[in-house]
Amino acid sequence: MEKWAATIIANAISTYALDTICTAAGVLLVASGLLSGLDFRDAVIILALSYLLWAGGLSTSLAANWRLLESTGTSTSLLSKLAYDVAGHWTRRGGIRRTLSAAGYVVFELAKESPYYLGAFGLAFASDVISGEEALVFLAGANAGAAAYEFALGRSTRFLIGIAGKTPYASFEEEWEPAQYLTDYYSTVDADERNTIAFFAEAARRMPADEPALVFGVGPTLHHVFALASRASEIHLGDYLQCNLDEITRWIEGEEEAHDWQPFVRYTLRCEGGDNPSGTAVLEREQLTRAKSTTLLRVDMRNDRPLAGAQQCYATVLTAYCVDSATDSLDDWQACMRRVVGLVRPGGTLLVAALGRTRGYFVGGKAFPSPFLEAADMEKLLRDYFPDSALTVRTVSVPECTPHGFSSIILAEAHGRFPPPTLVQA
Ligand SMILES: C[S@@+](CC[C@H](N)C(=O)[O-])C[C@H]1O[C@@H](n2cnc3c(N)ncnc32)[C@H](O)[C@@H]1O
Structure with missing residues (x-):
């Protein structure tokens, strides 16, 4: 129960932090004018590159999330903890638990992206406030923010596990x-x-x-x-x-x-x-x-x-x-x-x-x-x-x-x- 409580709190804080950072990064990138004047094709390329960046950050936080689950039974992602616990009931194979908990983590992170898509494209379609290209630039900025956030989350999680003196490993x-x-x-x-x-x-x-x-x-x-x-x-x-x-x-x-x-x-x-x-x-x-x-x-x-x-x-x-x-x-x-x-x-x-x-x-x-x-x-x-x-x-x-x-x-x-x-x- 305590582990679930810790996970729910961590999940809420991390969702709020991610939203704030992503929105700020997206808005800043559009407002800075750094990528203004891009045509649609270039904006799509920039967006694709931002996904690569995001995947890089995500790999750091996924590794840290697994160590957190293995050493404390908690996670910063509700869905990841759920997948980890459910998998633990029907298999003892760590590989399967790891894959499922990572899948839970990624799905949850992708779900958190959906409001940005709705917001950015909704605004682009429904008004003249921003163009389609600007919507893509906003999403690329949001992805860059997400990458930085995932990287920082992964590094700080590992650091905190270290401080807690809990090795993430089992003892012989x-x-x-x-x-x-x-x-x-x-x-x-x-x-x-x-x-x-x-x-x-x-x-x-x-x-x-x-x-x-x-x-x-x-x-x-x-x-x-x-x-x-x-x-x-x-x-x-x-x-x-x-x-x-x-x-x-x-x-x-x-x-x-x-x-x-x-x-x-x-x-x-x-x-x-x-x-x-x-x-x-x-x-x-x-x-x-x-x-x-x-x-x-x-x-x-x-x-x-x-x-x-x-x-x-x-x-x-x-x-x-x-x-x-x-x-x-x-x-x-x-x-x-x-x-x-x-x-x-x-x-x-x-x-x-x-x-x-x-x-x-x-x-x-x-x-x-x-x-x-x-x-x-x-x-x-x-x-x-x-x-x-x-x-x-x-x-x-x-x-x-x-x-x-x-x-x-x-x-x-x-x-x-x-x-x-x-x-x-x-
Ligand atoms: C992964 S098993 C490898 C066993 C076997 N050689 C094999 O190929 O399957 C790791 C082995 O390291 C041994 N081990 C753990 N701590 C050790 C230590 N301090 N000194 C020597 N061996 C240790 C364990 O008892 C275990 O048998």
Whole structure:
């Protein structure tokens, strides 16, 4: 009830503010004479351009509105909140909620535009006070005002969310649900994982053979482990949350309710060159992976010793959608990535997958953070530890994943880690 009350008040204030700014901007543009003398065609072009401007402002306020909804359950748009709440009753998928709440927001903003059209064209038709061209210029001015308003609203909303100290993201400690994650992301082999597994399967050919490997931030998943199983002597699986490791234990122990990874095993074998892997080949790779997964351990990328008491270096470290998927800060990502790279022994291999250019992704409708990473960030950091000639960083577009909150991924393979610098005694 309080959230609805806050939304109604915010909605009323924002409608009033938008009306005032748009009217003032429209009238000012006409009165200034800046665009007087335009013919009808040019006036239409100016109006079209003003819509582009408006769309730009709107994208800022839409992003802020989503963060506001996710972190406080309120909105500056009644229709957006209604769409968000209704969608939340019939789906837990964040992508759908986001799309519907954005649609509600845009429809409401468009509805607020209609009085301007009626007013401007009504006046143009019914009297000689303004011409048709002036009506269009007025609307273009109103759109420019709306763009400025949406931009300012978006920026101030984000600022206020920050001040309130409420992060718009869900917490791993309190809100992460392994079963939900598996349902949302691993019911089928989707585009992001088709690319990631293919990349890792190929890169694994170049990792040091018959030495231990670590999967850092494995989550409740096994799909990246199958590609390492035939090369590593043993595999250690590390995650921050015990509930994720419990899910892995269920699979290792062959419990009935464990997640079914067979489609992912089959896909891995295909990437390794098996055209049509038999059921036996799939079972054998599962068995091999179970046998090689010798250690489960708790890890923390924010700890200077991420493996705590089990701290050691590995010939191969694989980390996928972990460091980038557990922070919204690029500085934090860098600091944590350096700790993970520190687990690779000199001469060893690092394999990384990360979300590209996104502020977050959704699990069960909850937003988890991402630092808007670019391939250049990854490349810059890895160059400090690996020779250029043994470094590959690739961005892959995965538009199919947009409902999850991202549409590109970054894949990296790096071999031959430089030895850490030795401290010289003064
Ligand atoms: C999106 S999941 C990725 C899981 C898996 N690698 C995958 O590809 O599906 C992000 C993982 O980061 C882990 N994580 C969160 N905070 C962490 C921290 N401080 N240190 C290490 N891992 C963390 C979570 O437990 C979770 O398993």
